[in-house]
Each structure stands twice: as structure tokens, then as C-alpha cells.
Amino acid sequence: MKFELRGITKRFPGVVANDGVNLSISTGEVLALIGENGAGKSTLMNVLYGIYRADAGELLIDGSPVRFTSPADAIAAGIGMVHQHFMLVPVMTVAENVVLGVEPTRRLGMLDIAEARRKVREVSDKYKLELDPDAVIEDLPVGVRQRVEIVKVLMRDAKIVVFDEPTAVLTPSEILEFFEIVRALVAAGKGVIFITHKLKEALTIADRINVLRRGKVVGEATPRTTDEKKIAEMMVGRAVQLVVDKTTAAPGASVLSLRDVSVVEPDGRTVVDSVSFEVRAGEIVGIAGVQGNGQTELVEAIAGLRRVASGSISLGGREITADSPRERHAAGMAHIPEDRQRQGLVVDMSITENLVLTRYHNAEFSHGMLMDWAAAKEKSRAMVASYDIRTSDPAQAASTLSGGNQQKLIVARELSRDITLAVAAQPTRGIDVGSIEYVHAQMVKERDAGVAMLVVSTELDEVMSLSDRVFVMYRGKIVADLDPRSVSHMDVGLYMAGSRPGGAAA
Amino acid sequence: MNETLKSLRFTLLAVLAALIVSAFIIVITDIEALGNGDFATPFRTLATAYWGLFKGSFGSLRAISNTITGATPLLLAGLAVSSAFKAGLFNIGATGQMLAGAMGGLWVGFAFRLPPVIHVPLALLAAAVGGALYGAIPGALKARTGAHEVITTIMLNGIASFTVLWLLKTEAFKREGRDDAISKFVEDSAKLPKLFGFMGKRIDLLAHYGFVVAVLATVAFWWLLRKTTLGFEMQATGFNQDAARYAGMRTKSLMVVSMAIAGAFGGLAGGSEVLGLYGYASATVAGDIGFDAIAVALLGRSTPVGTLVSALLFGALQAGGRQMQVDTDVPIDLIIVLRALIVMFIAAPLLVKAMFRVRGEATAFGQTFRGWGG
Numbered sequence: 001m002k003f004e005l006r007g008i009t010k011r012f013p014g015v016v017a018n019d020g021v022n023l024s025i026s027t028g029e030v031l032a033l034i035g036e037n038g039a040g041k042s043t044l045m046n047v048l049y050g051i052y053r054a055d056a057g058e059l060l061i062d063g064s065p066v067r068f069t070s071p072a073d074a075i076a077a078g079i080g081m082v083h084q085h086f087m088l089v090p091v092m093t094v095a096e097n098v099v100l101g102v103e104p105t106r107r108l109g110m111l112d113i114a115e116a117r118r119k120v121r122e123v124s125d126k127y128k129l130e131l132d133p134d135a136v137i138e139d140l141p142v143g144v145r146q147r148v149e150i151v152k153v154l155m156r157d158a159k160i161v162v163f164d165e166p167t168a169v170l171t172p173s174e175i176l177e178f179f180e181i182v183r184a185l186v187a188a189g190k191g192v193i194f195i196t197h198k199l200k201e202a203l204t205i206a207d208r209i210n211v212l213r214r215g216k217v218v219g220e221a222t223p224r225t226t227d228e229k230k231i232a233e234m235m236v237g238r239a240v241q242l243v244v245d246k247t248t249a250a251p252g253a254s255v256l257s258l259r260d261v262s263v264v265e266p267d268g269r270t271v272v273d274s275v276s277f278e279v280r281a282g283e284i285v286g287i288a289g290v291q292g293n294g295q296t297e298l299v300e301a302i303a304g305l306r307r308v309a310s311g312s313i314s315l316g317g318r319e320i321t322a323d324s325p326r327e328r329h330a331a332g333m334a335h336i337p338e339d340r341q342r343q344g345l346v347v348d349m350s351i352t353e354n355l356v357l358t359r360y361h362n363a364e365f366s367h368g369m370l371m372d373w374a375a376a377k378e379k380s381r382a383m384v385a386s387y388d389i390r391t392s393d394p395a396q397a398a399s400t401l402s403g404g405n406q407q408k409l410i411v412a413r414e415l416s417r418d419i420t421l422a423v424a425a426q427p428t429r430g431i432d433v434g435s436i437e438y439v440h441a442q443m444v445k446e447r448d449a450g451v452a453m454l455v456v457s458t459e460l461d462e463v464m465s466l467s468d469r470v471f472v473m474y475r476g477k478i479v480a481d482l483d484p485r486s487v488s489h490m491d492v493g494l495y496m497a498g499s500r501p502g503g504a505a506a
Numbered sequence: 507m508n509e510t511l512k513s514l515r516f517t518l519l520a521v522l523a524a525l526i527v528s529a530f531i532i533v534i535t536d537i538e539a540l541g542n543g544d545f546a547t548p549f550r551t552l553a554t555a556y557w558g559l560f561k562g563s564f565g566s567l568r569a570i571s572n573t574i575t576g577a578t579p580l581l582l583a584g585l586a587v588s589s590a591f592k593a594g595l596f597n598i599g600a601t602g603q604m605l606a607g608a609m610g611g612l613w614v615g616f617a618f619r620l621p622p623v624i625h626v627p628l629a630l631l632a633a634a635v636g637g638a639l640y641g642a643i644p645g646a647l648k649a650r651t652g653a654h655e656v657i658t659t660i661m662l663n664g665i666a667s668f669t670v671l672w673l674l675k676t677e678a679f680k681r682e683g684r685d686d687a688i689s690k691f692v693e694d695s696a697k698l699p700k701l702f703g704f705m706g707k708r709i710d711l712l713a714h715y716g717f718v719v720a721v722l723a724t725v726a727f728w729w730l731l732r733k734t735t736l737g738f739e740m741q742a743t744g745f746n747q748d749a750a751r752y753a754g755m756r757t758k759s760l761m762v763v764s765m766a767i768a769g770a771f772g773g774l775a776g777g778s779e780v781l782g783l784y785g786y787a788s789a790t791v792a793g794d795i796g797f798d799a800i801a802v803a804l805l806g807r808s809t810p811v812g813t814l815v816s817a818l819l820f821g822a823l824q825a826g827g828r829q830m831q832v833d834t835d836v837p838i839d840l841i842i843v844l845r846a847l848i849v850m851f852i853a854a855p856l857l858v859k860a861m862f863r864v865r866g867e868a869t870a871f872g873q874t875f876r877g878w879g880g
Contacts, residue, residue, distance in 0.1 A: 305751060326754030335752070343752045348745045357742065357753045366735050373733075 001062060001078065001159050002026045003191070008057035010043050017043035019215040020057070027159055027191040030182060032202035034195075035212035036235055036432035037403055041195050044212070045162055049081050050074040080158025082149045084165045088137045095120050095133035098152050123151050127184045143174035150181065160191040167201055168430075171290045172460055172493035179205050197235075197432065199228040199242075200461075211235055236434045246444045249468040252281035254317075255421050255452035256302070261311035263297045263476075271297045273476035274311060279421065284443065284453040286467030286484070288460055290496050294476035295456045296338055299425045302454070303335040304328045316420055329358055334414035338425035338456075340403075344410045347399040351391055352380035354398045355413050387412035388438065404435030411439050415446050422446060425456045440466055460489060460496070474498050513807060519858050520805075521819070524847035529556070531843065532836055555836045562829020563822035567711065569829070571702060574713040575783065577821025579604070581720040582775035583799035584817050585727050586641070586768045588808040590655075592731065593764035594744035599644060599659025600772045601796025602666035603637040607773025608780045609673060610636025612787045615692025615780065625695040626781070630719065633777020634770040640666065641769015642762050649758035655765070663796065671789045681786070689787040698782035716778030721814070723771055728810035730767070740764050772796070801849045820845065 003025050010018040017040045025031045035041050046052040048059070050068030058065050061077060068074045071081075088097050095116040104115040120133040129147045137145060146166065153161055163182075167175045182192055182205055196202055202209050203223045211219040211234040219234040232240040256279040263272035272294045279285045289295055300306035302313060304325040312321045315331050323331070337343040345354050356365050356376045365376050380394045389408050391401060398406060407428070415422060424443065428436040443466065447453050457463050463470055464484045472480040472495040480495045491501040529552055534540070536548035563573045583600040590597035611633035618625065644658040673679050674687035681690050701713040731737040743750040743760050751757050775795065780787050802820055806812030827841035851858050 303752070324754065324756075325752065326756075329754050337752055342746070343748045346742050346746045346749045349742065353738070353742075357749070360738055361735055369734050369736060371733055371735055371738055 001191070003079070003160050004060040004063075005044070005048060006058050006060065008044065008047055008054045008059075010040075010047055010052060010054050016215050018047065018054070021212070021215070021217055023210060023217070025160055025191045025193055027189050028186055029207045030186055030192045030194055030205055032194045032196060032206035032209045033212060034197060034199070034202050034209060034231060034235060036197060036434070037430065038432070039212040039235070040215040041212055042164070043215075045081070045164060045193075045195060048074070049079060049162065075156050075158070078157060078159035079162065080153030080156060080160070081162045082146070082153055082164065082166060084168060086145050086149050088145060088148060090136075090138035092137060093133065094131055094135050094137065094140075094148050094151075097137060097148055098133075098155060102156070119155060120151060123154050127154070127181060127188065129181065141174075142169045143171070143177060146170070146178070147181065158190070160193065161185060162193040162195070164195050165197070166194070167196065167198065169291070171496060172489065173497055175201070199231050202231070203228065213237060232433055236432075240433055241437050241441075244440045244444060244465045246447075246466075249283040249447065251283040251468070252450060254278045255281050255315065256454065257314045258302070259312045259314075261298070261301060261313060262309045263294070263301050263306055264309040265297075270309075271476050272301060275476075275478050276311075277471065277478060277481075279452040279454050281420070281450050281452050282447055283468045284447050284455055284466055285469050285471065286463035287454070287456045287471045287473050287478075288463040288492055288496060289456075289458065289473035291458045293473050295458075295473055296425070297476075298473070299335075299338065299423055299454075299456055302423055303333070303337075326361075329417075332418065332420035334417055334419040334422040336410055336414050336422065336424040336427050338429070340406050340410055345398045345406060347406075348397055351384065351389070351394040351396060351398055351401070351409060352376055354409055355380045355383055355394075358413060359417060383412050383416065387416075387442075402432075404431040407431050407435060407439060411442055415442055415451075419446075419451055421452045421454070423454045423456075426458065427455060428457075428459070428462060436462075460492060464489060464492065472496055516855060516858060517805065517807075517812075517816075517852065519862050520851035521848055523851045523858055523861055524844055525556075527847050528840060528844045532840065551834050551836065555830045555834045555840075558830035558833035559823070559826035561826070561833075563826035565829075567702070567705075569825060571711040571713040572825035572828075573818065573822045574701065574717050575821070576824040577817045578714070578716045578720050578782070579775045579779050579795045580798055580802050580820050581717075581814060581817035582723060582771050582778060583795050584802035584806065584813045585720075585723055585810075586637075586772035586775065587799050587803035588806065588810075588813045589727055589730075589740075589771060590764055590768035591803060591808040592744050593740040593760065594747060595645070595648075595655050595761065595764055595768070597641070597644075597659055597765065597768050597772075598656055598800065599641065599662050599769075599796070600775070600799045601792045602659065602663040603641045603769040603772025604776030604779075604792040604796055605666040605670045606640035606769070606776065607633035607637035608776030608787050608791050609670060609679075610634075610773065611696075611777030611780050612679070612689055612692060615696035616690045618696075619693055620695055622695045625693065626698060629692070629696045629781055630774065630777055633773045633781075635773070637773015637776065638766040638770040641772060642766040645762035645765025648765075649761045667789070670787075670791075674787065674789060679787075687789045691786045692781060696781055697785060698778060712783065714778070714782035716782035719774060719778055720817075723774060724810045724814050727771075727813075731810070736763070775799075798845070801845060804849060805852055 005021060005023040008018050008021040021044055033041055043052065047054045050071045050073050059068065060066065066077055089100065095113060098120050099116040104112040106112045117133040120131060124131040129151060131147055131151060137148065166178060170178060185192055194206060206223060209221045209231065210217050211231060213235060221231065228242060232242055259276050260274040261272060262270060262274050264270050275298060287295060297306055301308050304323055308321055312319055314320060315333060320328055320331060341347060346357065360366055360371065365372050384391060384394050387408055389412065390405050398409065401409065428439055443453055455463065455466055467484050470482045470484045470492065471478045472492060474496065482492065494501050532552045532555055533548040536551055539547040562569050564570060583604060586600040586603055587597050611629045614629040614632040644655045644662060647653040647658050648655050671687050674689050679689045681688050698715040700711060701715060701717060702708065702711040705711065731741065739755045739760055742753065743755060743757050747757055776792060779791055798820060802816045803813055805816035823841050823844060827838045830836055831838040
């Protein structure tokens with residue numbers, strides 16, 4: 001089967017999300033669709049899957065035009081989609097989830113769960129997915145949940161399977177397993193569309209790569225004839241620095257010091273388990289780890305947003321364990337939080353208001369109880385210019401900014417203060433290559449100016465290329481202290497999975 | 507078109523939609539005439555009713571005075587809801603805060619003899635403080651224990667009603683020679699002057715300086731939001747409490763302070779009724795105003811100007827509704843229907859969009875409701 005999109009154009013008020021896009025996928029091949037956030041990948045997939053109707057252009061299956069008015073049409077035509085955010089019911093079993101909506105029934109509408117189990121086992125065996133039909137979703141790791149989504153698609157006889165950013169939530173070893181599954185799908189005669197913004201993955205798994213920028217296909221390539229740099233240039237439209245450009249660190253005195261810090265959840269679980277480390281002036285310390293191993297709680301404890309059960313935290317030699325977030329700000333701590341929409345910004349407020357969010361109370365922007373909005377506006381105009389935040393007007397709501405620019409706003413706000421320590425959690429999550437480059441450069445600049453940097457990220461590449469020292473966090477503990485120049489990605493990956501290079505589990 | 511204009515247009519369309527549906531109700535409820543095949547009479551009734559609605563609200567000085575009289579407590583109580591809402595709190599307790607304020611103003615009003623220039627401000631201050639203290643309770647309960655303010659403010663309304671009922675029967679408050687729950691009169695020196703007092707002794711012009719207090723309170727609310735660090739903190743907390751906490755704001759004390767400010771507005775609403783309109787207090791001094799205030803704040807999208815305009819609209823409907831009832835057989839209850847319809851259309855922007863074929867997004871409008879029960 002060959003599935004084609006010809007001249008697809010989709011407009012939204014004020015933007016052309018897709019502009020005359022041509023795309024084709026045949027069974028038995030992997031097509032990677034790569035592009036920055038906002039390049040139009042999701043819109044295109046929604047057109048392909050029958051969620052949006054294109055303003056112009058046509059869809060063809062084996063040369064004859066088809067028309068999708070809903071995902072049901074797309075499914076009937078043999079198109080399956082594995083969404084980035086899984087659509088599973090956590091309290092139900094694998095078999096129950098898989099048949100949700102297409103339940104096999106016996107007489108009187110009785111659910112035939114045995115039949116569902118049998119089907120799951122059949123598909124699972126065929127593609128080596130190793131799924132237990134009776135496992136409850138909430139007990140399963142993310143990688144396995146993704147396989148449940150894949151089974152759902154396969155059980156509806158999909159011939160073309162679309163994966164929307166499938167690796168975003170996976171660990172390095174899960175990613176490798178995922179690639180095996182993709183290869184098994186292709187071997188069984190399925191066609192795969194793989195949407196991503198990660199260059200390496202596209203090069204590893206795809207037969208062909210299409211690059212999307214500003215709604216248009218700006219380039220096509222095969223992994224044999226291209227490399228990361230060329231694709232990145234096509235994505236961004238200019239030369240890009242992929243490797244973080246930095247010199248060897250010249251660490252100074254200890255700035256942040258943690259002594260046996262533990263954090264306990266209200267339900268009694270210890271999420272951070274007597275962690276001790278130091279971050280010195282002029283160095284970047286990276287903490288690698290799979291999401292959910294206590295990194296979030298550790299960062300919140302350092303920032304003063306979460307109570308420490310035991311242990312002590314000091315900043316510049318002074319104990320700050322009991323200090324409020326504001327006292328820590330005043331002591332020279334900057335915090336780039338993990339979730340910019342939930343924590344880093346008040347998205348309904350203006351860019352200016354967000355730029356002064358952590359220092360409106362300083363004499364620079366307020367006198368007594370009165371705000372000095374004129375000063376804030378002036379400062380925000382200057383910061384928008386110097387930190388390259390793309391907006392037509394700083395009086396607009398922060399929600400109007402793209403993800404990358406929202407992150408630049410937070411970076412600008414936090415790093416432009418008078419600081420000795422910056423704690424950055426997932427500083428480049430979900431932002432485009434150009435913005436990542438920018439954020440990394442700013443962080444290195446601060447390091448070189450003598451600021452102590454603590455970077456927590458689930459992106460192993462980021463931690464490895466940015467950090468001067470790498471810690472691995474697993475189940476609330478720091479399990480490794482490594483030199484990124486002398487350790488392999490694979491070995492760090494093993495620590496992240498709780499084992500040690502060369503054998504036994506930690 | 508900018509957001510303010512867009513929301514104003516939607517609000518006006520919602521009011522228009524409500525008037526159209528109410529017109530339909532007036533016509534079809536005249537079953538008798540319609541059954542006889544008489545279509546002219548119901549439409550004549552409709553015309554008379556809506557004309558009465560206008561005449562009774564803006565058609566004469568007396569009508570305008572009535573509109574203002576009705577709008578005064580609605581505006582102040584509306585600010586009690588709006589200001590809390592800006593801080594992300596849903597204040598259903600305007601009734602209780604009004605009663606607390608009414609008692610404060612009342613007591614200062616009858617217990618002292620002072621020159622008016624001191625007595626009036628002092629009585630108003632007592633009303634504001636009474637309301638603020640009563641408003642701070644649900645704020646503190648939420649900050650301390652996480653108890654949801656919707657529940658606690660409703661409960662505190664009940665507590666306030668019965669406390670007032672008891673208080674009005676105590677020797678200190680009770681009017682001599684009366685056995686029912688009715689208070690002493692406040693001293694003349696504590697009374698808010700009549701707004702149209704310069705017109706001579708016209709006793710039918712009830713509007714009083716409480717309206718000036720309410721407008722000044724609206725300005726104060728605007729100033730708080732736009733010009734002060736506290737207002738900035740309140741709004742940041744209202745939009746995103748996690749971000750406010752991250753930014754180092756003391757979100758728990760902000761809850762208490764925001765509710766105290768809301769309570770102060772509510773207290774002034776109660777105080778101005780006692781000191782401006784009645785000159786005494788009864789158990790029903792707050793009436794349904796505390797609940798109508800929720801609709802006022804909603805319609806005004808919790809902004810200072812919006813709350814002012816919608817309070818005037820509700821005041822006008824109330825004043826005009828009485829005239830309508832006099833001129834036709836249409837009962838004043840229709841005003842309740844009309845107000846309910848306005849709120850319903852506000853809550854259903856997609857419906858208004860469909861009715862008037864308005865293009866574009868309705869999301870900004872729907873945001874009025876964010877934070878409910880949150």
C-alpha cells in the first residue's frame with residue numbers, strides 16, 4: 001500500500017500551518033518527519049488522521065483519492081496513530097484497554113475478556129512486544145505502556161503506523177527496544193511514520209527523512225547521504241552549533257552544599273534518599289536520570305518549595321535549609337523550574353509582568369507598596385531585545401509566546417539577576433534546536449562568569465554535553481559521580497536503569 | 507479588535523439575547539389571549555412591559571435614583587466577589603460579610619454621638635473592619651487547613667444570619683418597645699446624606715452617598731490591581747498559585763489578605779445599607795444581595811469597570827422591574843428570569859456566538875469561569 005499527501009495546505013487564522021506539503025509512505029519503510037516545534041508536523045498528522053480537513057490538496061491511497069472526515073475513516077483505511085500522550089485507563093488491565101471501544105462481546109452484550117486476552121497475546125507474540133494481558137496499566141513503566149498503544153493500533157489492522165514523538169518519554173534503553181519494535185513492524189510489512197525533533201533517532205531508524213520548516217517540506221534525505229549537522233541546518237534554516245561550545249571548567253569555591261538531604265512524601269515514601277554533593281563556582285554539575293527518580297523533589301527542596309525531612313542545604317557557606325524561596329532568591333539562587341507553564345510563568349500575565357515575577361519587590365521595580373510599571377516596562381524592553389525573546393509587544397500575554405521563547409523568558413529573568421547559583425530543571429524540554437542552542441550558550445556564559453550551575457535533565461545528550469561533572473540519580477539516590485569526558489552514553493544509561501556497567505544491579 | 511472590546515461585545519450580546527428570550531416568555535405566557543387567536547394583546551403587553559422597564563430605571567430622576575439605590579449594595583458586594591476572584595478565591599460569603607459590616611456600622615451609628623464629619627467615616631470604617639474580619643476567617647481556614655472557601659463561606663453566611671438574629675434581640679441592639687428582631691435607629695449624625703439632597707426635601711429620592719462610597723471603592727480596587735505590589739501578587743496567585751509560590755510570594759498569607767479585602771468591600775455594602783438606606787438593621791438587611799453579587803461579578807468579568815457597569819445594569823433591572831409590574835400583569839419575577847438568562851448566556855459564549863453568528867474565538871470569554879471549585 002502506498003499512501004500519499006499531495007499539496008496539503010492548512011491555514012489557521014494568521015498562520016499557514018501547512019503550505020503545499022507533499023509526502024508519501026509505502027508499507028515496508030520508515031519515514032522520519034523532522035522539524036522544530038511549530039513547524040507544522042502535528043497539523044500535518046492531524047490532516048492525515050482525519051482530525052483536520054485540509055484547505056487544499058488531496059490524500060491518495062494507491063493512487064486513488066480518499067477523503068477522511070474523522071479518525072474512524074483513517075483507521076478504516078489502515079492508518080494508525082500512537083499519540084505522544086497515551087490514551088489509556090490507568091486502573092484497567094492491558095487487555096481491557098486494548099479492546100476499549102471495540103469490545104468483543106458474547107450473547108447479551110457480555111464482555112468476552114478471554115477473547116481480548118487471546119488477541120493481545122497473539123499480537124504481542126507476533127511482534128515480540130512481551131505484554132502480559134492481565135497487567136494493570138498503572139503498574140507498567142512508560143515504555144511498556146507505549147507498547148500497549150502499539151497493540152491497540154495493530155489490532156485495528158493498521159498498515160501505516162504514525163508515531164508522534166514516541167521517544168520523548170523513554171529511557172535510552174527503552175528507546176533501543178522501541179527501535180527493535182519499529183524494525184519488527186517494518187519486517188511484517190507495515191509502513192511507519194516517525195515524527196521527531198531528535199536528529200540522531202531519525203538517522204538511526206529512518207529509511208527516508210523529510211524536514212519540515214514553517215509548514216513546508218524544505219528537504220528530503222536518506223541517512224546514508226546526510227548527517228546531523230545538515231539536517232539541523234535544514235530544520236532551523238541556518239548553521240547550528242550542535243555540540244555545546246565550552247572550555248574546561250575552572251571550578252572555584254563550593255557554592256551549594258547538600259548534606260544527607262532526604263525528602264519524604266506525605267504517604268511516607270522517601271523520594272530523595274540522603275543525598276550529599278557540592279556544586280562549586282564556575283562549574284556545571286549535571287544530574288541524569290529517568291523521570292521520576294526524585295529529581296523533581298530534589299530541585300524543589302533546593303529551591304525551598306518542598307520541606308526537607310532531614311539533612312541540610314547551604315548556599316555560600318550559610319545554611320538555608322529553613323529559608324523561604326524568597327530568602328533563597330535574595331541569597332543569590334536562581335531557579336529555572338521543570339515545568340514552565342505550571343511553575344515558571346503566569347501565562348495569562350504579560351511578558352513584562354513575567355519578567356519581573358521574581359523581583360518585582362526589589363527597589364528597582366517598586367517603591368514601598370507601589371509598583372513602578374514604567375521601570376518594569378523599560379527593563380522588559382531591554383531584556384526582550386538582549387535575550388532574543390521573539391514577540392511584537394511585551395505587553396502581550398506570555399501564553400502568546402512559543403515554547404522556546406517562553407523558556408528564553410525564564411532564562412532571561414533568572415540568569416540576569418545577581419546570582420551565585422542557578423538550578424535548572426529540564427532547561428530545554430520541548431523546545432526547538434535554535435532555542436536549545438541559545439539556552440545552553442547562556443548557561444555556559446554564566447558558568448564562565450563564576451556562577452555555580454546545577455542542571456537536572458532526563459535528556460542524556462544534554463547532561464553529557466553541558467556538564468563538567470555528571471551525577472546519576474536512581475530511586476532517590478545519587479548512584480554515580482562521573483566525568484562526562486571519560487564515560488560512555490551507554491554506561492550512564494546503565495546507571496540510569498539501576499544497574500552498573502559490567503554487571504550486577506545497584 | 508482588542509480583548510476588552512471583544513468581551514464587552516459578548517456581554518452586550520448576552521444581555522440582548524436574554525431580552526429576546528424574556529420577550530418570548532412574556533408573549534407566550536399570555537395563553538388566554540393567544541388561545542382566543544388574539545396576537546395583538548400579548549405584543550402590546552410586551553411593548554408596555556419593556557417600556558416600563560426602561561421608564562422605571564432611567565425615565566425620570568426618581569427612576570435614576572431608584573437604579574442607583576439598587577446598584578449601590580450590588581456594586582460593593584460585587585467588588586467583594588470580584589476582588590476575591592482576582593486572587594483565585596470564590597467568595598460566596600458576601601452575605602455574611604455584609605451582615606458583619608452592617609452590625610459594625612450599626613453599633614458605631616447608635617452607640618456614639620459625634621459630629622457627622624467624624625461619625626460617618628467612623629461608622630463606615632467599622633463596617634469595613636467588621637466585614638474584613640469576617641472575610642478573613644474563610645481565608646485563614648483555607649490557608650491553614652485547605653478547607654475550600656466555597657463551603658466555608660456558605661456556612662459562615664448561615665452563622666452570620668443567626669448571630670444577627672440573636673444580636674438584634676439583645677438589649678444592646680434591640681429597639682425599645684419592639685419584640686421582633688429590629689434594631690435601634692442610628693444617630694442622624696452617622697447617616698449617609700441623600701445624593702439628591704440638594705433638590706430639597708424630596709423623600710422619594712432614596713439614593714444616598716453610599717453610591718459615592720461604592721464608586722470610590724471601585725477606584726480603590728482598580729488602584730490595588732494596577733498600581734500595588736499586593737495587587738500584582740494577588741493576581742499572580744489567582745492565575746497560577748504554583749508560579750506565585752515559585753516566585754517567592756507568600757500565597758497562604760495572600761489568601762487571608764485577599765479575603766479580608768473582599769470582606770471589607772462586603773462589609774461596606776452592609777454598612778451603606780444601614781447608614782444610607784434604612785437607618786436601622788433588621789435580620790433581612792442583606793437580602794439576596796450577596797448572591798446577586800456573584801452574578802454581578804460574573805457579568806463584569808471581575809474587573810473594576812465591569813463590576814460597576816453590571817451593578818448599574820442589575821440596579822436598573824430591579825428598579826425598572828417594579829415599574830413593569832405596576833404597568834402590566836407581568837410579575838417582577840420576570841426580572842429574576844431575565845437576570846438568570848443573562849448569566850446563562852454569559853456562561854455559554856458558544857450559544858451567543860451561534861445566535862449572532864459572531865466569528866472568532868470565544869475562549870477569552872469562557873475564562874470568566876476558570877477557578878470555580880478549584
